[in-house]
Amino acid sequence: MTALTGWLGAFEATWTSTNPIDLDLCTRCNACVEACPESAIDFSYQVDLAKCSAHRDCVKVCDAAGAIDFQRVPGETTERFDLVLDLGVEPLIGLHQPPQGYFHAADEARLVSAALRLRGLVGEFEKPKFFQYKHKLCAHSRNEREGCTACIDVCSAQAIGSRRSEDGPEKGGIAVNPNLCVGCGACTTVCPSGALTYATPTPAHQGRRLRTLLSAYRQAGGPKLVGDAALLLHSQGAGVQLVDALGRAARTDPAVRGVPARVIPVDVFHTASVGLDLWLAAIAQGAAQVWVLMTDEEAPDYRAAVAAQMAVGQALLDGLGYRGRHLRLIEARDVASLDAALQVEPAQTVAQPAGFAVQADKRATLDLALDHLLAQAPARPVPEAIALPAASPFGSLQIDTGKCTMCLSCVGACPESALGDNPERPQLRFTEKNCVQCGLCVVTCPEDALALAPRLWLADSGKARKQPRVLHEMQPWACVKCGKPFGTQKAIEGMLTKLAGHSMFQGAALERLKMCGDCRVIDLHTNPNEVKITDL
Template sequence: MPLDTAAIARALATTPGARSEGLETTHSLLCRREAPAFQRAAKAVGPGDRLIVACTQEARLFTELNDATAGATPVVERPIRFVNLRETGGWSRDAKAATPKMAALIAAAQLPDPAPVPGVGYRSAGRCLVVGDADGAQRAGALLADRLEVTLLIDGAAGTGMGSGALAQRRDLPLFAGRLTRVTGWLGAFEVQWSSANPIDLDLCTRCNACLDACPEGAIDFSYQIDLSRCGGHRDCVRVCDAAAAIDFERAPLHTDERFDLILDLRATPAFSQHQPPQGYFHVPPGSRQAAALGEAVLKLRELVGEFDKPKFFRYEQRLCAHSRNEQIGCSACIDVCSTSAIRSDASRKGKAKTEAAGGIVVEPHLCAGCGACTTVCPSGALSFAYPGPVDQGRRLQRLLATYAKAGGRDAMLLFHSEGAGATLIDELGRAARVDRDIQGVPARVIPLALWHTASVGIDLWLAAIAQGASQVRVLLTAEEAPEYRDALAAQMAQAQAILHGLGYAGEHLGLIEARDARDLAALDAALRVAPAQGVAQPTAVIAQADKRATLDVMLDHLLAQAPHRAERAAAQAKPIALPAAGSAFGAVVVDADKCTLCLSCVGACPENALGDNPEKPQLRFTERACVQCGLCATTCPEQAITLVPRLWLADEGRARRQPRVLHEVEPYRCIRCSKPFGTLKAIETMIGKLAGHPAFQGAGAERLKMCGDCRVIDLHSRTDEVRITDLPR
């Protein structure tokens, strides 16, 4: 591949924090004849420096070679960074123009590792439940028994056990028959329940086969379960099983609860319906591929004994959460999008102390797979992706785009893809360009960016990339992504694109690319060769911040300042940018003045303090910048007077949305006794109207409704004293 190391070195020299050592010589046979050059570099680079190899194909070889080199720092103390320059650009048809991209990828690889985050631990003793028909469960159990503590649960196809296969005569493994009714938990902590209504208890059965000979209807086979649809009720089987007492037609259905560390499910329908099942659970359905899939599952299960950990991928700040207040549900975007069912509502106040914050969610870290989709759809930033966090990702974006621009690159397109299937497709596209004339390969202006999961980056970082000089952002989706992720990413991209179009930027800046495997390489190739979109004239040097809303504010300010057609911009600002309703994190609140009584229930419900009152006068005030369109105000309002309007209002250079404005204001209602204001006219009139027929609020009681709290107490006690005096005996 063409490689201009001098140009790359010049670009790195002008990038703050980047270094260009080691670029003096280009190696084309480093994994073979030139391996000693790598060994010399490995010995020269200390624990505090970076050793970067621009080849991913032989990563394992270089890792082993480093640790085998005397005087080299071990990989555990100084990891090697591997960067793919070949498939990502060097093997493209326009590889000669890919130098800016190569410089950007090398510069980004020199960034420090993300800050460590807390871990989530698992402990497995190897207790494994295998559930399926008799043939499959016994076969799988035999493959696992030398490594794991296996229990077999025979789940009959018709609930009877018949036709599920013959049981072996030897009782090598604990074996039960029944119907799986409940499975919860994760690796090392599965709670399993099954029920059994068959008269034969397999735990007591000695498999002497006497019952098979005794049954005149042939209702018992070598599954050692009775087909009740064929049983004639002779009970000959009970008589011949007298010693073992394994057959009892009067036995109540048994419900068994057990704990397991691992589960191998061989049934057609899995125990977990979500896209991503818990770690430690493997589903291998019947079919033509069962043998191969079973082999893969068995190999993985055999390794899951011991202690394991993973990063805690998310951070949660309850004070920012807009899910619920006072048992009213608002935003549930994270719960709806989670493909592992790791997030549940915590809206109830039952059992909570008065000092505890109301509402919120609960995220089970053991179930979390680290997709980050919840953080992408969270409008308030209460959930944020932690490894790497927004600041680390923002620094990476800024380094990539700044180095690319300084090296002479233009119209950069960032291509977010997963580290697994996405990276594989990028490699296949690069290799295909070498042999297929119809495939162009990854274009020179397209910068691939690997993520732990494509759903972990959302609107804040997409707009940050555009503000930092990118022309476009694309997200590559493969079979790894759940359908919920596709919908969520599409909705968020529609929001971001509406904002950019509303600001006057032309073209399609954001989009999803779907490619499942190598059969879609032609479509992927075509999707990457689209015309650039209009970007900013002057990129911002500001990186993303830890707070999602703060990042959005900073990037929106820059995009507004750099918006095309500056002369027309002031007039356009007065008109808000309409946003799609789905997934909107920006918007206004409209109040119906005829319905609103200024009870201020909405103020107490608003989790972001977007709605507020005025201590001096009856007012409802609104700060548009703080609104996340959660809808709690609308669901809380007793008069149904509130409507949400998704939009982005940038009047007065965006300052107007930061200032509180009055949504509704009325004259105060004054106490009929002391004239002190204590409510609003509409609220008092509404209260009087609703209580007009109540016997406790007639005559003097009705008048007290028009008094402030102090006068009401005074009036009540004075009238009580009068009654007592007049009732005294003469």
């Protein structure tokens, strides 16, 4: 086998056949098996060339069918299949999350399990679409410059690809193959702009569920009786089994303490599908902690991505003065380790739980959660800025004003309208609230004058980050003819310096570069020394 690609109902396998027996011509009469003196042919109807000593008795007995030919040229064959059962020692598709319809069974136990699951994949199916994609919000690329690649990097099914160099209405974004997508939702968790959102269930639905659980816990008197609630997010597969096993063990083994009364287990389709927006919303709505339980089901990339997002959230909460560890990734594979991980005191949460609803837009939910957490922050005074890890969806820009020429190419590259200009004068404006730290402005800048600075800016009680501020400005150049401002002094002076020695820009031609567009045209047509096309 040289290649295997595709998905459920549309696999394409390519293999090279070098064996003397053509299985399409073979009638399975078993005459060759009986005739071979070296037992080089078994019931797989392939010749073990290491045993064969060229008696060719098999060729003689297969004369009628003509299926055996030791002179056959190796040929490559490509076929399409609906399902694939891979019995090789090493899997042909080595992804942590292979396509649906592909099963690797290297031993008998896995073979039985795979065979049973294959039986259930016969028929017609509607493939669910787990995600919603908004191209206008995507910060992957602009003008073939690459910015954010978070979703592409984290997808363990390799269902997401770049459209950086493609033409069409969605050029510059990403392409998600819904047939390969298995619904883990990790791409929605790491997406800083909210261009990718989980569709089943939606963030609003999941947020409503978590808010209802926390509200019911408060109404039942939970915070006063056993402490503020902790949400334990776990998968519907191995996660459910492990939590159930802990409950059973606590009933029979005095050494096992079980799930504490303040811990609320919440099953989700995939643990990587719930991210920073829902975690912070839950804390703002009264949860003391949000824990994510991961078992062997989750890919290493998912663990790293969730841990990185939790580091951002915890840094925010620490900076606002909330004591304790609020966000934690629990990696447990047995009852004992899960039992020990759950026996933790509540962290400090808000004095007054928020009543907002989780929005469909990720950034809107984050803003609501941050506003409430800031209003309830124990730290007084609140720091002006909180430094955040590199995975942060919040941050500022650092600009080297000595390098910047105010070309404003960064403004055109920004997909979130965080960067803007001023029609009245040469200014570069920045609205920090809109910045998702994608880095497109950094890779677009021809002067390497920009750098990302992950942080949460809280000046003026968080209002300053929502207003545009001037990052850099220059004096405009005034036309030497009419005095109208155009360009900047630095840009025009740089252009004059670079073109001063060029043969095409001498005398009047060089002076013309100091004029605005209108005066330049007038000067060309009124100068008697200029060569006209009618003179040629």
